[in-house]
Amino acid sequence: GIQVEQSPPDLILQEGANSTLRCNFSDSVNNLQWFHQNPWGQLINLFYIPSGTKQNGRLSATTVATERYSLLYISSSQTTDSGVYFCAVDMRGSTLGRLYFGRGTQLTVWP
Amino acid sequence: NAGVTQTPKFRVLKTGQSMTLLCAQDMNHEYMYWYRQDPGMGLRLIHYSVGEGTTAKGEVPDGYNVSRLKKQNFLLGLESAAPSQTSVYFCASSFGGKYNEQFFGPGTRLTVL
Numbered sequence: 001g002i003q004v005e006q007s008p009p010d011l012i013l014q015e016g017a018n019s020t021l022r023c024n025f026s027d028s029v030n031n032l033q034w035f036h037q038n039p040w041g042q043l044i045n046l047f048y049i050p051s052g053t054k055q056n057g058r059l060s061a062t063t064v065a066t067e068r069y070s071l072l073y074i075s076s077s078q079t080t081d082s083g084v085y086f087c088a089v090d091m092r093g094s095t096l097g098r099l100y101f102g103r104g105t106q107l108t109v110w111p
Numbered sequence: 112n113a114g115v116t117q118t119p120k121f122r123v124l125k126t127g128q129s130m131t132l133l134c135a136q137d138m139n140h141e142y143m144y145w146y147r148q149d150p151g152m153g154l155r156l157i158h159y160s161v162g163e164g165t166t167a168k169g170e171v172p173d174g175y176n177v178s179r180l181k182k183q184n185f186l187l188g189l190e191s192a193a194p195s196q197t198s199v200y201f202c203a204s205s206f207g208g209k210y211n212e213q214f215f216g217p218g219t220r221l222t223v224l
Contacts, residue, residue, distance in 0.1 A: 001170070004153070031211055041199060043215040050210075086153055090211055096161065097142050097211035098169060099203075101153025 002027045002091050006102035013077050013109050021072040021105045023087030030090045032063050033099065034072050037084040046072070046085075077109045112137050115216035117202050123222045124192045132187040132219050134202030140214075142207035143185040144169075145177060147198040148218075154201060160185055161207060192223045 003026035013019055023032070034046040047054050047061040049070065054061055058077075063070040074081055084106050088099040118133045134143065141162050146154035146169075156169030160179040174196060176188045185204075189196060202216040 033212065035215075041218050041220075043201065043218075045212070045214065048212040088153070088213075096159065096167075097205055097207050097213070098144065098156050098159060099154070099213060101155070103151065103153050 002029070002089060002100045004087060004089055004100050004102040006085075006087055006105050008105060009103065010106045011108070013107070015078060015109055015111050017077050017109075018073070018075045019077060019107070021074070021085050021087075021107075023070040023072070023102055025068050025070075025087075025089050025100075027068070028092035029065065029068075030092050032070050032090075033088050034061055034070070035086045035088065036081075037086060037104070039083055043086075074107075077107075079109050079111055082107055082109050114138065115202055115204055115214055117200075117216040117219050119219060120217065121220050123224065124189075125224050126193060128192050129188070129190050130192065130221075131189075132200055132202075132221075134185045134187070134204075134216060135183055136202075136204040136214075137183065138204060138214070139182070140204035140206055141182070142205045142211070143179065144203040144205075144213065145175070145185065145187045146201045146203065147171065148201060149198050157187065157200075192221075194223050197221060197223045 031050040051065045084104040144159045145157040158177040163182040203213040205213045
């Protein structure tokens with residue numbers, strides 16, 4: 001299967017700081033999703049972004065499919081941004097839709 | 112719309128007991144998935160279904176069975192629970208095909224003693 005690597009594994013920020021999370025993948029993909037797992041364990045869809053750039057409030061994401069990576073930008077971070085951020089990909093050529101997950105980036109935002 | 116729901120939210124089993132986890136979705140999705148999440152790891156696929164009446168094995172299927180008798184429901188069964196099956200279980204669904212955004216349920220936390 002496809003390999004998905006996320007960096008950094010842990011990130012600690014002061015409220016108001018900006019951050020960039022990275023996701024590298026080893027093969028071509030049909031789609032890429034970013035999720036936020038909040039402290040209660042719920043997985044929240046952030047972006048469905050197989051290529052290009054999208055923005056949603058303080059968050060934005062860019063996927064460069066030809067170079068096999070995606071970036072998640074968080075600006076003016078807030079304590080509610082804390083949690084684990086996962087990148088997941090669906091391998092190109094597959095119609096099964098199964099997602100391969102990275103191990104996540106644990107983000108802690110201090111007030 | 113409720114989206115994807117899972118029952119129960121928490122469960123404690125003894126080794127050797129059986130149980131069934133229920134996933135339901137009201138988005139008319141064709142594809143449904145069961146994943147497990149272990150500490151420090153991303154989610155791994157257990158079984159999936161690409162339509163009513165169909166099921167297939169994922170990455171870690173051993174010790175689990177599934178059924179998809181109705182389009183909106185996907186059941187995950189543990190016939191004889193083992194401590195290694197202690198995990199958080201997530202169900203997901205999507206329309207399927209090449210462009211396939213998945214939506215996840217809230218999870219079921221299972222402990223096997």
